[in-house]
Amino acid sequence: MYKLEVKLPQKSYPILIKRGIINDIGNEIKKVFNNKRIIIITDHNVQRIYGEALSENLKSYGFEVNTISVEAGENSKSLDVLTDVYNQLLDAGMTRKDMIIAFGGGVVGDLAGFAAATFLRGIRYIQIPTSLLAQIDSSIGGKVAVNLSRGKNLVGNFYHPEAVYIDPDLLKTLPERFLHDGMAEVIKYSCIKDKELFNRLREINTELDLFTIINEIIYSCCNIKKGIVEKDEKEAGERMLLNFGHTIGHAIEKAFNYEGYTHGEAVAIGMYCIVRKSESMGITKEGTSDSIKELLVKFKLPFELPKIDFNILLEAINLDKKSESESINLVLINEIGESFIKKIEKEKVAQYLFS
Template structure:
């Protein structure tokens, strides 16, 4: 079993990565949260069809009372109405501060259940069991939890770390190829900002099917990069911003398109391509970088073209970006493949979209 320890003082927690690890979920939760008499699982309408019931049974075998709540799959469930409903479910289940919430699903479930845990009773322990590639390599690690508002993505949130993260790469076998590619966009992001060797691996593998046998190692590499960055900048005021490469444009696309037309990874893919085109043209990125990125994104059948949507709407959403600090929009650019940096500007940077 691969283990990564995210060292954050009293917020330190482990990430466990191993095939068939869901079978040990109950044991691991009992070991790390021995006080829990009740476990409240949040999952979605996709995950319930595959392994949610077996995870519930595995946890129940440890002698705890388990409540399972199902939300509708998709970004539109990350809202105040669903959150309020879950608060009421927690009250009905009589969850106390000694108990725990488990996020069993992709990034939407992880963000929503994590924010739920961070705010209910001023903080209840929670566990991340990510079931999508995107959640396994990125959103389950680092303690960012949030819900969306109509005006933008993740505008209501907090920093709240899990007690542990349980990653089982075998569950990715149930994912539709579109959602494997969705997660692969985040993998490519990690390669671009911090790991040129991973970029070369992705380039040299024939296609996504050939890549699947390497998922455990890829997940480990991405989580380890994120761990190192989060340990340096837990609250996202400096170095951690580079994890948002492509996200300023990507989040705006998701918002303007109503979270229906594009997945998160697809938005990030378009964002990474677009921003590198701009930065290279301005002489801020090594010449030829944009072409290499475009080729890799197309190889894995990720979208790269800006959708035909109102540019002013896109720019308006960008003004609410969380990287807006001190009247500056901190955009993440590449110096070259494997090395990112933060560039202070404003939304006029994106007028050429």
Template sequence: MKIIKVDLPDRSYNVEIARGILGCTGQLVSSVWSKRKIALVSDSNVAPLYQAQVAEALEAVGFTVHEYQFPAGEESKSVDVLADLARQMAADSFNRDDGVIALGGGVTGDLAGFLAATYMRGISLIQMPTSLLAQVDSSVGGKTAVDLDTTKNIIGSFYQPDLVIIDPDTLKTLKKRDLVEGYGEIVKVAALSDGDLWNLVKSINSPEDILANAEELSIHSIQYKADIVMGDEKEGGLRQLLNYGHTIGHAVEALSDGGLRHGEAVSIGMIAMQQIFEDKGLALTGITQELRERLEAVGLPVTSDLLDSDQVFEKIKNDKKNRDGHLSLIYIHTIGGPVIKSIPSDQVKDFLAIKTVKA
């Protein structure tokens, strides 16, 4: 078992990673929580696969488990579904001494995490991510949120879990597209960090390679993110680097109306943003092509017709990362050399000129 410790000023927790670790859920949760009532939250895809197994393991060591389920899909990451889950918990008499376990992908982690953050002003939370995207990205760092209309993650909070449990074996039940989606975030981290992860990424040429190396890919990605979060928990500085690919990515994801997954949109956003900075002479020539090759090797998209839409700029202009009339754009000068460039919001459209970089 690999343990990555996240040490923060107000809370510390472990990220525990091992194949087959799902079967040890009872013992792991007992190591951080006293006996209590648990809201075990999953979506309609994950619940039939793992919810009963996890509930049984928790009940075997004395926890009382209530299994909650919501419809799978980004559209469930909403205020309405959040309220419905809170009503169920209230009906089952949950109080401040109880806890929430988010068992599932990124939508579950964000939704159940925000549920824990807001129910009775905050109760205990454990993340159990079952998708690659959630394992390497959203389950670590404490970001929880729901969407509002087409704006992603606009209502949320930073709320750290007490424990993160990652079992790479859960990836075996993912459809190919769901597996590959998460790899977009891994390439992002590899490009930011250089070193061992980039070397590993250069050897990945198929979805089967992702599965075979899932544990090592997760360990490297999570360690990098944990180091960033420990240095900047609330995204005041260094943590902005993790938004690489997201400024344009979030815009095309929203405009796709469900046609693009998050990791796919990040892939498109990385290439679009990197090409812009390469064309301006601020990034080394050839970096964009290196990234494109690594993403295309597993079938991730690297461009979209949505980049032609003027609505892209409207989405970017209204991005929640806009601060004091400026937007921080992230690119890499070279592999392992990330840069944050602040641009006045009213100059973003001219600066990005996305149409000129569409492949």
């Protein structure tokens, strides 16, 4: 088992990474939660595969369990779905002494986490991420949110879980597209902070190769994020590095109504586009964009910007959370493993993003 601890001024919590930990999850949760009632928030796909087993395991340790299941997909990160979740929590008699489990991918983690942060002014919750993207990124660091029609994650909070339990075996039932979706975020981590991880990814040739070292990959990414979050919990500085590729990526997601591209696919395009442009401007080491492209192709991720109305992209970018009144903070890299934040005047943003 790998164990990390996120240490913050107001709260600390463990991250446990272990194959098969889901089979002993009730025992683990008893170490951080002494009361009885737990409400699982999940999506229909995860519920169908793992829901009954999780519920029965928890009940075997004396917990009282209810489940709220939402539609899978980004559209569930909405105020309408959030309101429905609130009503189901009320119907279940949820109190501030009870616990929520976010059991799913990034959408469920964000939705359930934001529900926990806001219902009854705050309820404890645990993250059990089931997608690679959630296991290495969104379940850690306390960023929880829902989307508005005008942009992604525009209503949210920083609200940390009591613990994060990561079982890499859950990835075995993940469709290939969503496994590769998570690999985009793995590539992101390697680009901003870990050249050695980048080189290890270049050595992977098969899915068997990937799963042979998946525990180590997850640990490396979680350790990078833990370190960044501990230095900058509220995204005032260094934590912005985690948004490498996301400025364009979020704009692509919005332009396609969160249906044409997964989050990781959109971020993959964003990473390649910004590096190719910064390379041409002499900011990034020559050949870096080709190296990134090689990895993206290996994991069946897109890299070319789709045909989108340029004005739609710019409008979405101006609503980006890294945007300020007259400028926007862009994440750039000097070379693989070395990243930095550059403040750009809004009228010059296109020069740094698009060829």
